[in-house]
Amino acid sequence: MRNLDITTLRSFMAVADNGGVTRAAGFLHLTQSAVSMQLKRLEELLGLQLLDRSGRTIALTASGEQLLAYARRMVTLNDEVIGRLTDQVYEGEIMLGVPYDIVYPAIPQVLQRFNAAYPRVRVQLVASNTRQLKEQFSKGDCDLILTTESTSTDDSETLAERPLRWIGAPGGSAWRQRPLPMAFCRFCTFRPKAVERLEQSGIAWDMVVETESDRTIEVTVAADLAVQTMIDGTEPQHLVQIDHGGSLPELPVQKINLYGAEATGSHIVAELSVYLRQAFSSVTTPLAPAQWHAA
Structure with a gap:
């Protein structure tokens, strides 16, 4: 009978979540060698290679990706049981x-x-x-x-x-208009950066919506009546990063x-x-x- 150890699974998850053995060791308050040894024992127990160490980066193998999903469920269940059934419950x-x-x-x-x-x-x-x-x-x-x-x-x-990205409606054309119609919240920290880059590029702009409501901004942009800026990867599913091909200036990090x-x-x-x-x-x-x- 082979049994998976929760501590070892937690170390495996930490390597995945923290970007490698070094950062995982710091998160777990263990040495790098201790974490590496736990991963090695886990691979030996399963008879599988969980990490691809052939390149300059560590990548999960197909088996490693599959185990990660199970590991999250097992560790979560373990922590829930301990939390609910012992006196060491944080409230x-x-x-x-x-x-x-x-x-x-x-x-x-x-x-x-x-x-x-x-x-x-x-x-x-x-x-x-x-x-x-x-x-x-x-x-x-x-x-x-x-x-x-x-x-x-x-x-x-x-x-x-x-980096910040220009955001618009899927298939929209508002970004082609001049002056460029923009929608921003009044206190948005991205706003002065976008204006500065537009003026440096000599692109005229018009603040068509200025509000304190983010939902109003989203609706306006989704209707293709204006564009906005957001941090790369944080745009909602109903909006897209604008593929402007250099027609709009690059935005800062x-x-x-x-x-x-x-x-x-x-x-x-x-x-x-x-x-x-x-x-x-x-x-x-x-x-x-x-x-x-x-x-």
Whole structure:
């Protein structure tokens, strides 16, 4: 009878979620050699090669990808059983602030996974703009916040860096119009960057919608009445990145920063920070989903 070990499966998941053995070891508070040994024992137990180590990057084999799905379910079930049937149950509420434009696709996955691991902890999501979230965080109204900024600060941790993209309606033509019709929220931090690049390129523009409602922006852009900008990979399914072939200027890189992870003394808040790091590092890697750096 062969039995899978939850600790070993957790290490395997950490390698996948954190981009390689080195980062996984740091996340697990283990040495690299310990993590590598666990992976080797797992492969020997199953008689399968789970990681392709032939190139400069580590990639999951087909068997590794299949095991990863099972591992997530088994670890989640293990944590749920321990949480529900022992006295070591974390309870309480965490206030998490996230800018509207990066809620999807990462945050629903984070909330789902975190709830499975800590079912008695309520995560209250506060969706707003970066400026208001930083104000709330400074007042202690939020335990953790994510921001979209052009720079990082001493009290923040940069989780990812991604370029801004021009976003429009599928098959739309609004981006061809001059002046270029644009729709932005009043306090959007992307707005001045887009305007600056347009003016540097000598492209006339017109702010046809200026509102505090992100839903109004989405509807306007989906109707092909304007364009907007979003961080690469965060656009909703009903909008697309505009293939303008150089007709619009390239936009700058934006940082996704995390505030509160280091300052808190709460273990459960620190755990939520781990889930956020994993989600945004996997969303923003330029490699294929099944590939990670070895270090």
